[in-house]
Amino acid sequence: MAKKNKSADRSPEGFTISPGWKGDVTEFDPRATPGFEGKKADGKELLAARDGVLDDLQERLYATHHGDRHGRSVLLLVQGMDTSGKGGIMRHVVGSVDPQGVDITAFKAPTAAEKRHDFLWRIRKRTPGPGMIGVFDRSQYEDVLIHRVHGWADAKEIRSRYTAINAFEKELTEAGTVVVKVMLHISRQEQGERLMERLERPDKYWKFNPGDVDERSHWDAYMEAYSRALRATSTEHAPWTVVPADRKWYARIAVQQLLKDALEGIDPQWPAADFDVAEQTQRLEATMD
Numbered sequence: 001m002a003k004k005n006k007s008a009d010r011s012p013e014g015f016t017i018s019p020g021w022k023g024d025v026t027e028f029d030p031r032a033t034p035g036f037e038g039k040k041a042d043g044k045e046l047l048a049a050r051d052g053v054l055d056d057l058q059e060r061l062y063a064t065h066h067g068d069r070h071g072r073s074v075l076l077l078v079q080g081m082d083t084s085g086k087g088g089i090m091r092h093v094v095g096s097v098d099p100q101g102v103d104i105t106a107f108k109a110p111t112a113a114e115k116r117h118d119f120l121w122r123i124r125k126r127t128p129g130p131g132m133i134g135v136f137d138r139s140q141y142e143d144v145l146i147h148r149v150h151g152w153a154d155a156k157e158i159r160s161r162y163t164a165i166n167a168f169e170k171e172l173t174e175a176g177t178v179v180v181k182v183m184l185h186i187s188r189q190e191q192g193e194r195l196m197e198r199l200e201r202p203d204k205y206w207k208f209n210p211g212d213v214d215e216r217s218h219w220d221a222y223m224e225a226y227s228r229a230l231r232a233t234s235t236e237h238a239p240w241t242v243v244p245a246d247r248k249w250y251a252r253i254a255v256q257q258l259l260k261d262a263l264e265g266i267d268p269q270w271p272a273a274d275f276d277v278a279e280q281t282q283r284l285e286a287t288m289d
Contacts, residue, residue, distance in 0.1 A: 012036035012043075012254040013261075014182070014243035017234040024227045030187040030246040036253065043249040050256055051096040057263035058133060062101035064268045065131025072176045072266045073128040076259055077136045079145075080184030081222060082212045083194035084245045085252075086137050089184070093256045094135050103128055106137040119143040119161065120168055127172060133259075134177075140165055141229055148225040149218050162232040169238040178262045179238040182255055183226060184245040188219050 012035045015028055036043065064071045076094070078086050094102060105126040114122045120140055128134030144161050147153040153161070169179050195216070198208040215222070234240040241258060245251040 011257055012250060013257050014241045014254045017230050017240040017242060019235055019239070021231055021234060023231075024223070025183070025185060025230065025242060026223050026227075028185055028242050028244065030185050030190065030244045032244045033247065033250045034244070035257075036250065040247070040249050043247075043253050047092065047249070047253050047256060050253075050260060054093075054256065054260055054263070055097050057260065057268065058097040058101050060268040060270060061133070061263060061266065062098065062131045063271055065129070066271055071130035072178070072268065073130055073132050073134065074178045074180065074259070074262050074266070075128055075134045075136070075172065076255075076262075077139045077141075077179065077181045078184065078255070079139060079141050079182065079226075080245060081186055081191060081219075082209070082215060083191050084184035084186040085248050086184060088248055088252060089182075089255050090135065090137060092252045093259065094133070097133070101131065102133045102135060104135040104137065107139060107142060118164075120164060123168070128177060130176075140168070141233075144229050145222065145225045148228070149221045158228075159232075162229070165233055166235060166238075169233075169235070173237040178266060180258050180262050181234075181238060181240045182258065183230065183240060183242050184251055185242050186245040188216075190246045191216065 012033065015034055033043075038046070061072065061074070078089055080086055090104060094104065103126070107122070110119075110122065123136075123140045126134065126136070143153075144158050144165070147161075148158055172179055195208070195212060198204040230240045230242070241254075243251050243254045
């Protein structure tokens, strides 16, 4: 069953989907703030306060790859309906760390060349190397969500893809990558309001896509597709977390917490010097006036 993450009232983490869960994503309130009892101002304060902690952990992770070609890595996978706040996660959470240690991929519709390969082919090419945080803005799950909703793949093929995804994610974790999977759970009403804002503000026209209105008409089908995908692919090695997203500030601190937890679980350490520090200090001093 799904469970509310047990955490202090200043540790927002959304709802973890346990293996064997039989529920439906619509059971979760998109305006909830599980694990956090503060207000919007408190959430913004917490986000800023933890930027330094996250940055330090990321820098230590990045440093480890200089001494270990087989070091650890993190893959943050963010899914959600249009306007659910994926871009805000990239800017306000991922954007707080050193960009040289982060690889963000926004997966769009596959190209003609990509379609000639297995659906995981382009995904594998973007998985993070040692010391890196990889971020997927949309992911391999598009190939079970959209395809189910629009009938582009039958039930047998969808089940086959679930199996392939689980095997792929297990392979990643066994190789040392911590996989963090997030569904940003927005309500239909909130999505409508965010889309309307894009039409009311000239500075947001560029964000509006008429196709988003078309996809909105399939809302119930998408919720069913998400529920099925979460039930089939939330595993011990790569569980899903449903993050309520009607409150943008909450979604950001919740994803920040999940990323922080992943890095603290790895506990990266600064690599030891592979040279004689005293000797190099003496050499450097000799060059100084």
